[in-house]
Amino acid sequence: MQTVTIGNVQITPVLDAAVLMNPLTFIPGHGEDVAREFAHQADERGLLPMAITTYLVRSEGKTLLVDSGLGARKRPGFPQGHLDDALAAVGVGPEEIDVVLNTHLHIDHVGWNTVPGEDGRPRIFFPNATFVFQQREWDFWMTPEYLADPRHPHLAECVQPVADAGRVTLHPDTETAFDTNITFIASPGHTPGHVAIGIASAGERALIVGDASHHPVHVQHPDWSPGIDLDPVLSARSREALLDRAIAEESIWAAGHWPFPGMGRILRLEGKRVFRAL
16 A cells, blocks of 8 residues: 555555454444445455554654554454564654554554563663553543553553653543644544544545544444444444544545555445545
8 A cells, every 4th residue: 555645744554463353243233234244355254354554644744653553462362463564664663753643542552552672571662752642541541440450451561651651642632733734533432532533734634533433334334333332322423423524524534444454535425425445
């Protein structure tokens, strides 16, 4: 996938890992519908392709990374991430990343913030980066209870170390500007402080939607919320609002869990939303 230019901003999708989704368990209540609608994409086990894609963004002379994938640690139920190799393949070293923007604090979005050091302790993988999170998301997850919860080891391994190093900036999760081209767009529901990343430059726009949408089925069925959404009703509202915004603003749509590279345009044809890949 080639770099996409949005005015004065460049966006390059970078694949951390390919994954497979069982629609029967991932989207409860509608799994059979998803399986039937996307049967042409399923493998022999009925599993559908998805991805863990990060987005390299160049804006105002800085190199930013939107989400950092799974990481170098092997997590139960996930493949191991290869973002280090993928970044090298597009000619970017970890020291060149100025800012990491995390759409939320799930395990597959903060994983490369740190890697295991030689002494076994977490080492910050992007040595010159500032790590940006949303205040509401931070307040929800970064509590003693969650930090000690063995179901969420990534909080202590991948998030707390960057805070201890004084490298964290917290932003309100309302619609606020990060720089003259980049805006945080509140899209709660998947998690309480989840945000999408809006990019606008020279009359062109893009939306990097994080986990507001996991699969192209949401173009037609935004109310079919995945079981991992903490508030499935709210996430459906956020999802529909982003889809309609993408149409109204003629934005490039970038969805990190859609099959790589997950980029295209959302259009309305004959009264229905459709996706056209780039």
